[in-house]
Amino acid sequence: MPGTYIPWDYVPVMIVFAFAVMIGLGALVGGLLVRPRRPYAQKLAPYESGNPPVGEPRYKFSVKFYIVAMLFVVFDVEAVFMYPWAVAFDKLGMFGFIEMMLFIFILLVGYIYVWKKGAFVWE
Amino acid sequence: MTVHQLIFIYFAIAMTGISLLVVTRRNPVHSVLFMLVLFVHIAALYLFLNAEFLAAVQIIVYAGAIMVLFLFVIMLLNLRREETEEKFHRQWPVSAGAVAVLAVFFIMIVSKIVVLPALGEYSIDAIRSEGSIMTVGKVLFTKYLLPFEIASIILLVAIIGAIVLAKKSTNS
């Protein structure tokens, strides 16, 4: 039930996070006092090797990037399934092994399909 | 009211607030950023159930993988146009009213029906004795064997779907 247990083990983690944010913000805010601030239009323009910027900076990119992102989601989920399996492997024994082999086999079919379709070819 | 409950109330309120921020931002990349914060809160809520593994998965899969995919898609949108357009239709007060009425009904119904269930087999103390990952591993690969194998089929479908959809657009 929520609200009955506090994960004390994670309190130090929170403290580390607090320190990290303090370092990040501290550097930015502390620098505010000492650094100069003399902006003008040319200085604030996007860097384009000295030329005036041309066109849209955020343009449409190759669909390959979406394929990579989608495959990443799928294979990441696969890897996540393997973590508890690996940790509990001793308790699961042969049965668990066969189960995971079946799982890997099914995904391997997908992997080979992706390969054959040329999704890993970057021209 | 104990400290435990106060923490829980914080998470409940914060998560609702952040969710509202996610859907009302005009710039979709800001929505993504708030969603990232929301996922971190959800992960922390899992920790309060001693479900450490779920908390890690919440970050690895949702924050780390699915949100990156979202971000890629959003980067493709022409944000210049999105930002200048009207944020809401003129009818939005009407729908907000409808949502409010529905919410009142929902709360009334839920408060009548829902009885808190007895603690299950995998209580906070039971998980603590052998660790969250071990518990998940043992249950997932014995009791929930079939859903696990079905998950692999679903993932296979996802792979094939991704390729079919993307390939079509590269040919044209």
Add this chain to the structure above:
Amino acid sequence: MTFSLVLWTFIKVAIVVSILMLHVSYVVYFERKVIGHMQARMGPMRVGWHGLLQPIADAIKLFFKEDIMPSQADKSIFYIAPIIGVLAAIGSIAVIPMWDGFAIANINIGLLFILALSSVGSYSIILAGWASNSKYSFLGGLRSAAQVISYEIAMGLSLVGIMLLSGSANLTDIVHAQSDYWFIFTQPAAFFVFVVAIIAETNRAPFDLPEAETELVAGYATEYSGIRFGLFFMAEYAGMFIMSALAVVCFLGGWDGPDIRLLAWVPGFVWFILKVYAFIFFYFWIRATLPRYRYDQLMSLGWKLFIPLALANVVFTALLKLL
């Protein structure tokens, strides 16, 4: 947990994080010296004896530099992006066990915690690239995103073998499981995949395409200046320390020293730090030796070689363990 315990944790964190910050500034010096000597140069020599004060001079300089906010940038995201990077890189130090019984937080999912934070860290670069509103930054951010997510799977899968052998995801348990022999000897394939994956994760040469100074100016960091640029630097070098420490903990026996009676008095922390710096030296060595990969080579290498190799290693390890 009482108040004094929280206070004690606070002090512990303060010490460890300050040492990490000191490391970050001096590892840059270390890198410049190592690369310099490998290229038959001297490296920094001017500030202090053999340039020893160079990192301090650099930090002060960055602090006093103007912080430029490009006019077209998305301000809030431009502000937040480097802080996410620093948070993810420094946050991971919480679970690294430095000697027996010392980790700031000894949690059961230590390994997954680092994986989770490293995936959050990739946002810092994507968002920085997007928010800068510059072509170079955008390309750098995009490349980094695709690269990091491709190699994250290989990294995760290579660590499954470690979890199989040690039966735990707790980093202290993993070191204890290596008391007989280090996992580098039983998991050489996983170690190879892991090393390549962490070099790609931390965007270091030969996989430094996101910043590739010869083609993308400075990649995702092109529009960043002053201390804000320094924060990205901090995140990168802290990330290197974390990943090296993870390699030491998972494959090189952690704080475990050689079994020689003469050296028994040496504390475990010394061995740990020596191994971490040996690994960081290895990072620099690779940078000085290998040319940068081309983008398509990098991606197909990740998907066609490292992921299948890591998967095969998992199957093989499980099979061996069963027999």
